[in-house]
Amino acid sequence: MTTLWDTTGTAVVAALAAERRTGGAVTSGLALTLVVVVDEGDVAEAESAATVAASKHPMRMLLVIRRQIEAPVPRLDAEVLIGGRLGPGEAVEMRMYGRLALHAESVTLPLLAPDAPVVTWWHGAPPDRISHDPLGVFAERRITDAVRSPDPVAALGQRAVDYAPGDTDLSWTRITPWRATLASAFDTVHASAAQATVSGDPGDPSAILLAGWLSSCLDCYVPVEEHGHDGVSSVEVGFENGTKFLALRDGARMVLRRENQPDTIAPFPQRELGDLLAEELRRLDADQTYGNSLGTVNGIQGLNSRSGTRVHVWNDPALADQGEADAAEAG
Amino acid sequence: MSTVDAKNDIADSSGRQPTTQRSGPLDLATIQRNPLRQAADRRLPRVPEPCALVVFGVTGDLSRKKLLPAVYDLANRGLLPTDFVLLGFARRDWGDGDFEDLAKKSAKDQARTNWSDEVWNRLSGRVKFVPGAFDDDAAFGTLNDTLNELCKTHGINGNAAFFLSIPPAMFPTVLEQMRRTGMADDEQAGGWRRVIVEKPFGHDLESAIELNTLVDSVFTNNDVFRIDHYLGKETVQNILALRFANQLFEPVWNAHYVDSVQITMAEDVGIGGRAAFYDQTGAARDVLQNHLLQLLALTAMEEPVEFSAEAIRIEKTKVLRAITVPENIERYAIRGQYDQGWLAGSRAVAYRAENDVPPDSNTETYAAVKLGVETRRWAGVPFYIRTGKRLPRRVTEIAVLFTTAPHLPFDATDTEELGHNQLVIRVQPDEGVTLKFGSKVPGSAMEVRDVAMDFLYGEAFTESSPEAYERLILDVLLGDATLFPTNEEVEASWRVIDPLEAFWEGKEPHLYRAGEWGPKAADEMLARDGRTWRRP
Numbered sequence: 102m103t104t105l106w107d108t109t110g111t112a113v114v115a116a117l118a119a120e121r122r123t124g125g126a127v128t129s130g131l132a133l134t135l136v137v138v139v140d141e142g143d144v145a146e147a148e149s150a151a152t153v154a155a156s157k158h159p160m161r162m163l164l165v166i167r168r169q170i171e172a173p174v175p176r177l178d179a180e181v182l183i184g185g186r187l188g189p190g191e192a193v194e195m196r197m198y199g200r201l202a203l204h205a206e207s208v209t210l211p212l213l214a215p216d217a218p219v220v221t222w223w224h225g226a227p228p229d230r231i232s233h234d235p236l237g238v239f240a241e242r243r244i245t246d247a248v249r250s251p252d253p254v255a256a257l258g259q260r261a262v263d264y265a266p267g268d269t270d271l272s273w274t275r276i277t278p279w280r281a282t283l284a285s286a287f288d289t290v291h292a293s294a295a296q297a298t299v300s301g302d303p304g305d306p307s308a309i310l311l312a313g314w315l316s317s318c319l320d321c322y323v324p325v326e327e328h329g330h331d332g333v334s335s336v337e338v339g340f341e342n343g344t345k346f347l348a349l350r351d352g353a354r355m356v357l358r359r360e361n362q363p364d365t366i367a368p369f370p371q372r373e374l375g376d377l378l379a380e381e382l383r384r385l386d387a388d389q390t391y392g393n394s395l396g397t398v399n400g401i402q403g404l405n406s407r408s409g410t411r412v413h414v415w416n417d418p419a420l421a422d423q424g425e426a427d428a429a430e431a432g
Numbered sequence: 433m434s435t436v437d438a439k440n441d442i443a444d445s446s447g448r449q450p451t452t453q454r455s456g457p458l459d460l461a462t463i464q465r466n467p468l469r470q471a472a473d474r475r476l477p478r479v480p481e482p483c484a485l486v487v488f489g490v491t492g493d494l495s496r497k498k499l500l501p502a503v504y505d506l507a508n509r510g511l512l513p514t515d516f517v518l519l520g521f522a523r524r525d526w527g528d529g530d531f532e533d534l535a536k537k538s539a540k541d542q543a544r545t546n547w548s549d550e551v552w553n554r555l556s557g558r559v560k561f562v563p564g565a566f567d568d569d570a571a572f573g574t575l576n577d578t579l580n581e582l583c584k585t586h587g588i589n590g591n592a593a594f595f596l597s598i599p600p601a602m603f604p605t606v607l608e609q610m611r612r613t614g615m616a617d618d619e620q621a622g623g624w625r626r627v628i629v630e631k632p633f634g635h636d637l638e639s640a641i642e643l644n645t646l647v648d649s650v651f652t653n654n655d656v657f658r659i660d661h662y663l664g665k666e667t668v669q670n671i672l673a674l675r676f677a678n679q680l681f682e683p684v685w686n687a688h689y690v691d692s693v694q695i696t697m698a699e700d701v702g703i704g705g706r707a708a709f710y711d712q713t714g715a716a717r718d719v720l721q722n723h724l725l726q727l728l729a730l731t732a733m734e735e736p737v738e739f740s741a742e743a744i745r746i747e748k749t750k751v752l753r754a755i756t757v758p759e760n761i762e763r764y765a766i767r768g769q770y771d772q773g774w775l776a777g778s779r780a781v782a783y784r785a786e787n788d789v790p791p792d793s794n795t796e797t798y799a800a801v802k803l804g805v806e807t808r809r810w811a812g813v814p815f816y817i818r819t820g821k822r823l824p825r826r827v828t829e830i831a832v833l834f835t836t837a838p839h840l841p842f843d844a845t846d847t848e849e850l851g852h853n854q855l856v857i858r859v860q861p862d863e864g865v866t867l868k869f870g871s872k873v874p875g876s877a878m879e880v881r882d883v884a885m886d887f888l889y890g891e892a893f894t895e896s897s898p899e900a901y902e903r904l905i906l907d908v909l910l911g912d913a914t915l916f917p918t919n920e921e922v923e924a925s926w927r928v929i930d931p932l933e934a935f936w937e938g939k940e941p942h943l944y945r946a947g948e949w950g951p952k953a954a955d956e957m958l959a960r961d962g963r964t965w966r967r968p
Contacts, residue, residue, distance in 0.1 A: 110776025111700065114825060118862055122888065130883045157874075159883070177777050197777075207774035207947045211700070211825035215856070216868065216966045217884060218849070383873055385881065386848040 103181045110208040113179045117193060117212065120183045130159050131190070133385065134214045136236055137164045139224040141196075146374065147224040148187060148194075153375025155188030158382045161214045162192040165236060167202035175201035177208060203417065206235035218242065218385045222378065226250040227270075230263050233416035242385050244378070246271040247306040257306040261399035266387030266409040272306035273391050274377040278369055279311055279333060282348055282355050292340040294319045300328035300335045308333045313398035314390070480909035482515030483591035483623075484582055486575070488566075488606060489598045490520040490531065494630065496538045498661075499595065502901035504539035508551045511906055515587040520561045521575055531561035544899050558586065566598070566605045569612075576613040583622070590623025593908050597630055603643065607650045616650045626655045628908055631722050632713065633658060636933065637926040644919045657908045658922065662723045662828075663915040664900030667859045671730045671830070672744075674857070674865065681855070682735075684834065686809045691835040691852055692961075694816045695727050696968050698823040700775060702946075703797070707788035716767070716799040716929055716936075719819045725752065725925045726917065727859070728815055731830055732805045741914040745921070752924035755815075756804040761935040766942060766954045768798030770822040773945035780822055780946035796941045797821040800954040801932065802961075814961060818954065822946035827968045828859040842878060849881045854966070864888040 103116045121129070135154065139147040144166060151162050164187075176198040183191050193212055197205055213219055220242040227245035231237040247270050250256035260270055297315050301308040303325045311333055312323040328334050335349035347358040350369055357365040370376075392405040469476070485503065487495055506512050520531045536556075540547055562578055564571020582588050592615070598606060607616075614620040616627070629647065634640030647656050662668055675681060684690070697719060703710045710718065729748045736743035758764035772782040784791050798820030805815060834853040847870070856866040865887045873879040907915055917925075942951035949967065958964055 109778065114776075121862065129888075130885050132881055132883050175777070201774075201777055204774035204777075207824075208777045210947070211776065213967065215827075215829075215866070215884070215968050216831075216851075216854070217882075383875065384849075384879065386845070 102183075102185050105179045105181070108177055108179055110177065110211060113177070113181065113193060113195070113208065114211050116179070116181045117191065120181050121191070129191075131161055131214045131217055132159050133218045133220055133382065134161045134163065134212075135382070136209060136219060136221040136240065137162065137224060138221065138234070138236055139164060139166055141166055141168055143224055150224075150374035150378050151192075151222075152186070152188040153373065154378040154382055155190045155192070157379040160190045160382075161212075161217075162187060162190060163209055163212055164192070164194040165205050165209060166194070166196045167205065168196055169198045170200070170202045172199040175199035177201060204235075206239065209236060210239065213239070220244065220382060220385065222381075224249070227256060227260065229259060230414070230416075231265070231268070232263075232411040232414045235413050238411050238413045241267055242381070243268045244271065244381050245269075248272055253306045254304055254309065257309060257395075258399050261395045261401050261404065264392065264395060264401075264404045265407050265411055266389075266392060266405055269381055269388055269391055270306070270310075270395075271374075271377050271381070273310050273388075273394070274380055275307045275372070276311045276314075276333065277380065278355065278372075279336065279348070280314065282357065282367060283315070283336060283338075286338075286346055286348065286357055286359075290340065290344075290346075292342040292344065294321070295339050295341045296321060297323045297336065297338040298326055299323060299333060300326045300337070301333040302330050303327055305332050309398050310391075310394055311336070314394040317393045317397040477509075477511055478906075478910055479511055480513050480906070480911075481591055481623075482513045482586075482588050483593060483909055484517040484519055484579060484586075484588045485593050485595065485905070485909070486519040486521060486579070487595045487597065488521050489596070490522045490534070491524065492597050494597050495595075496534075497542050498899075498901045499597070499905070500535045500538040501542035501544065502899060502905050503535075504543045504552070504555070505545045505899065505902050506906055507555050508543070508545045508548060509902075512555075513909075515589075516555075516558060517582050517586050517588055518555070518559045519575075519578065519582075520559075521564060521571075522561075523565045524563055526561050526563060528559060528561050532556055532559040535559055544902070566602050566609070569609070572609040572613050572615075576615050579615065579621075588623070590621045591625075592621070592623070593626045593628060595628045600632060600634075600643075604646060607646055611650045616655075618652075618655070624655065624911065625651065626657060626908060626911075627651045628657045628659060628905075630659055632717065633722070633922045634926065635713075635717065637923060637930045640922055640926045644922065648919070653919065654913075656919075657904075657913065657916045658918075659904055660722050660726055660915075660917055661900040661904065662859070663726060663917075664902075664904040665859060667857060667863045668727065668730065669915075670865075671727075671857055672739075676735050685832075687811055687813045689834050690810075690813050691833045692814045692816060692963060693728075693731060694831045694833065694966050695724055695731070695818070695829075696831070696966075697724055697727075697819040697828045698826060698949075698968065699821050700823060700826045702770070702780065702783070702822050703786060703789075705787065707786055711789055711793055711795045714767075714795045714799075715797055715819050715821070716932060720799050720801070720817065721925050721929045722917075724817050724819060725755070725928060726921075727828075727830055728755070728803070728805075728817065729921070731832070732807075732810055732815070734807075734809070741912060744914055745918050749918065749920045749924060751805060751807065752921055752928075754806045754810075755924075755928050756806050757928060757931050758802050758804075761932060763960065764957055765801040765932050765935070766799070766951060766957055767796035767936055767939075768800075768820060768944045768951040768954065769793075769795070769941040770797050770820075770946045771943045773822070773947040775822060775824070775947040782946075783822075794938070794940050796936070798823075798941070798944065798950055798954075800950065800957065802957065803928070814963075816958065816963075816965070818950065818965070820944075820950055823949055824947055825968075826861060829968050830857045830859065831966050831968075832856070833966070842880060846878055847880050851882050854884075856966075862886075862888060 137147050137151050178196045180194040219240040221237050221240035222244040226249050228234045237243050247253050247256040299308055299312040308325050312325050316323040337347045339345040349356050353369055355367045355369040389405050396404040562575045583590050610616040616625050618625055634643045729751050733747040733751045736747045770783050773780055783797050784793055800818035803815045832855045840847050850870045854868040858864050866884050868882055868884040870880045871883040873881055942953045944951040
């Protein structure tokens with residue numbers, strides 16, 4: 102492990118190379134680079150999640166912590182670990198101060214694993230437009246978490262507006278067990294669905310996405326009814342022949358209730374942030390199903406036919422604030 | 433490189449006359465005659481004959497940072513003959529002691545091996561200096577006399593190697609002086625006389641031919657050693673080992689299996705203080721003409737019949753002559769120049785804003801070109817070569833990208849992420865080889881993704897490998913010419929660059945920001961062929 106204070110990007114690259122050589126890792130295998138963008142207060146949570154993911158996918162992890170953009174002098178602190186507290190792979194944790202934080206890619210770009218796919222994960226609130234963040238522009242896969250925004254529903258809407266194939270959101274990952282259960286329930290049904298209802302928290306992006314998914318697959322409108330405050334509590338589906346089934350969550354179990362049959366009980370895995378991240382890293386191509394569901398939720402068509410690459414648009418938050426202040430003064 | 437020893441027995445049995453290029457102690461005839469040197473005995477180091485190394489331009493950067501420390505390292509490893517003399521020639525009012533101090537300081541600062549006063553003391557007393565200017569007849573007379581005296585006093589047997597670390601403009605003067613005094617003449621000297629020349633080898637084909645003719649007229653063709661320090665690197669020599677010592681790679685090393693080859697030489701630094709030289713030269717002449725074309729030659733050459741200097745040079749010359757330049761130079765040869773940007777955490781100024789660079793300069797700091805190699809082995813395979821300054825990181829690599837499988841039995845969605853298989857030779861900085869191939873993602877479904885397996889020449893596991901200059905100087909003193917490009921190679925390389933330079937004359941380069949991987953035009957060049965640059 103090497104710690105560098107007030108250092109340069111070149112020194113960090115050299116330190117990583119030195120760690121690889123002296124750490125005895127004469128051979129290594131990497132599948133991807135994970136760039137984690139996180140605020141100082143959440144570093145511990147992001148670290149433990151990324152470590153769990155690192156134990157499942159051989160990767161190089163780059164944690165970027167941007168602090169004090171308004172600091173007068175740019176500064177870079179870095180920590181390089183291989184096989185240490187950040188998992189079995191290679192990891193570099195960087196803290197950037199001052200204007201350097203707006204040019205994070207100048208330090209991150211040389212550290213990307215050669216010719217390997219890049220995944221960027223924003224731990225905190227997602228950026229309004231990913232093209233404003235250079236760390237998202239060079240990534241093949243971009244992972245956001247709408248639930249961490251102050252207004253999750255609006256954030257999900259913005260994700261749809263800003264969507265490009267390769268984007269994904271952890272609120273989609275959270276409902277994978279639901280989608281698996283519902284899909285296996287449909288395996289034994291031979292009639293077509295007439296209506297469906299999702300019960301849960303209408304302000305939770307996961308519930309909204311589940312409804313959107315059902316809606317895009319079943320071609321009917323699926324509402325989200327309020328019931329409790331904890332994500333998705335149950336899903337009811339009615340069929341044209343009058344039958345229906347109910348899937349409901351009971352703590353750590355998923356109960357599937359069908360007429361004239363005993364309840365089927367399956368475990369509902371409690372998944373941590375690290376597990377969600379690991380699931381997202383299994384597939385690095387664009388998730389068309391997510392694109393369809395997101396589009397259906399927000400009434401926007403053709404998300405999957407957008408271009409998958411973005412071009413960086415320079416956006417200086419200081420100037421943006423100034424612009425708002427000017428407008429406030431003038432108005 | 434021990435090229436000559438191995439073919440001892442085979443030369444005998446086939447009845448072929450061994451071809452000896454040099455009259456050194458370690459040619460085939462000598463080995464056969466010397467009862468103590470047996471081909472199977474690999475432990476004995478090859479130490480050169482007693483000789484002198486005369487350095488012109490001792491105060492230059494190259495001498496101080498590379499050459500003098502390399503001499504110390506060779507002494508430390510026991511590879512210098514006991515009768516060795518280091519002679520400096522420069523326009524300074526120094527005595528032997530002053531030059532020795534300079535040499536000691538250089539060696540102490542920059543040597544690769546650890547410093548030992550004892551080793552230095554063996555060298556000290558064998559370090560001489562002759563003051564003089566390049567056009568000073570008397571000074572060269574003194575130099576000649578000194579060399580002759582050293583034969584008696586220090587036992588150098590008339591052998592001397594001249595290292596010309598001087599501006600190209602001074603070549604005619606210095607060479608004329610050497611011819612006049614007879615210092616370049618083997619017979620007159622009673623031993624071998626060799627000259628070591630640094631790049632640039634001319635400015636274009638015409639000047640290169642002129643320079644070659646000039647040098648050859650003073651020294652014979654065999655005694656001229658042109659240094660391309662990339663060829664002294666461990667990893668570059670490993671290309672030959674990888675290709676020709678293994679059964680695994682040779683069958684796929686051709687157009688049937690290779691989709692393209694990308695050779696990249698990227699630097700993150702700018703031009704530093706070298707504006708005067710660089711602005712006249714540009715990236716293509718500085719790096720593309722020599723290092724990159726040599727790397728291309730080693731990657732594309734046919735297998736040499738034996739591992740001797742002559743056989744290897746024949747193959748390299750052959751492949752260099754087969755290189756073709758794109759018909760549409762506008763679209764397939766891109767020049768770039770760096771603009772301001774952020775690099776490695778700090779601001780970088782534009783090329784035109786650097787010290788001593790004219791603000792309207794059209795010199796390129798980036799060049800990318802698509803070359804073809806018209807041989808049966810490589811016809812149809814594009815060789816994409818690029819070099820640049822102020823790119824995100826310093827890396828030199830040769831990437832061989834293989835074709836995709838003609839049929840994949842997997843689901844299309846399961847292999848969406850698969851790219852081309854690659855064999856990448858990382859020349860620097862993380863010396864090693866990478867093999868990239870598709871592998872199953874652990875789990876219950878069949879999903880395939882690319883994994884890159886890196887083999888690293890870690891320092892922890894190998895003897896510290898010699899610096900390029902050590903190996904090359906040793907080879908000059910031994911007379912082993914394998915790692916030195918010939919006249920023909922230099923001229924063939926210029927034949928590739930000249931048409932490009934002629935086309936680019938007077939045109940503006942594409943700008944790219946410092947910290948980016950080059951101009952958009954370079955990406956478009958590959959996109960037209962349906963390919964992308966590998967991000968190294």
